[in-house]
Amino acid sequence: CERQDSRASRERLLVVANRLPVSAVRRGVDSWHLEISVGGLVSALLGVKEFETRWIGWAGVNVPDEIGQRALIKALAEKRCIPVFLDEEIVHQYYNGYCNNILWPLFHYLGLPQEDRLATTRSFQSQFDAYKKANQMFAEVVKEHYVEGDVVWCHDYHLMFLPKCLKERNRKMKVGWFLHTPFPSSEIHRTLPSRLELLRSVLAADLVGFHTYDYARHFVSACTRILGLEGTPEGVEDQGRLTRVAAFPIGIDSDRFIRALELPQVQDHMKELKERFAGRKGILMQICEQFIELLMVNVNNCKVMLGVDRLDMIKGIPQKILAFEKFLEENPNWRDKVVLLQIAVPTRTDVPEYQKLTSQVHEIVGRINGRFGTLTAVPIHHLDRSLDFHALCALYAVTDVALVTSLRDGMNLVSYEFVACQASKKGVLILRAAQSLGAGAILVNPWNVTEVASSIGYALNMPADEREKRHHHNFVHVTTHTSQEWAATFVSELNDTIVEAQLRTRQ
């Protein structure tokens, strides 16, 4: 949210997302510490500098008192961020409940949580009411800060009710809505008790965007099959009003990663990592304490495999680790020569499904390390934490093979970040099929442990000329399909859609 560019004529953009790009940590009655939030949405939007941007969202913390709220508003204003204050009960019902226990698994085809389907069904209505209430609260904050002509860009599954709330407050507001997760097939969307209200509300937006053509197609078909509306090549039509629907594949701010590799602190991290993996002794890495301990093993000329994911069931971390186990099982010659570093960033830790997943992953990692570890080496280094930007860039740069094998994802940007940092090493990317970055990667079905295991072998043995060719494909894609281009295209399409609608009304 550091939009320091001083060009006066930039278009004003109100980005509305559940989470601000910074999370607040209270340090005193009226003092706050701000930390960058995790997640693809934040990482992509931070790179967008063409607009005069304000962010509206939740700061990830409950602030019941007025002194704290005023201090936080002031601290966030410096970052051009505006908080929406949600109390604990709303967060529990809206964020943990409806968003992350119902919409998130459903949109990723995981269905409702297995063990408490009935309980979920019973609490559904109160969670949906809280969802609508939270969306109304976001709408009020937008209304307060809106200036005529602003583009209001609503993001993600947390705010599907927002386009309707905004248009009810101001019919002329330019409203776009973008989904960062998959939109499921209409047959799945049908199973949602609030299916009608959510679709109708999203349709109140002028432009609705998805990462892929398939998700856009699913949305249009849900509107035609469930609401009985007309789908056109442009979008969805309801009584003469068109909601434009299209695909806008997101990217990253690739220059930020490429430039970071030149920074001395990143170079230092890289040097230390390389030396560590070349087996030289006495080198201390500054990445983080736990990491240093974990890496104080004697890994001689090891190949480094890397996974970076939020610790979420859609990321397929257990499946990935089981594939690595299978690889070690079938390739004893590789056992001391490859390590898998898995960075698993904790997320949504109040939701029981996420707590269960954490224990499950720990159990599998422990078992495999027990099985294949030696006195001096363990095959999997698993960290339940995030790394800072510089440490992450260094890690990407020294990695030989990245495993980006989420079971289903909106658009996974870790693969883009890895490619941006690989200009010199030209490492291999193993990727779940059906992501837009595909041509240079080894594409796998993450559910097929045997296939992933053999792809690991293929990647580790890949000759340099093939690695170079594949990397070149990926690098061109990542550096041309950037987050800046994504945002500019979406906003310009939104403006065009509104002009066209005005012309249609005049005719």
Ligand code: G6P
């Ligand atoms: C995904 C979602 C984002 C979300 C992020 C982090 O990328 O699409 O909207 O912010 O995960 O999840 P969290 O629940 O911590 O905000």
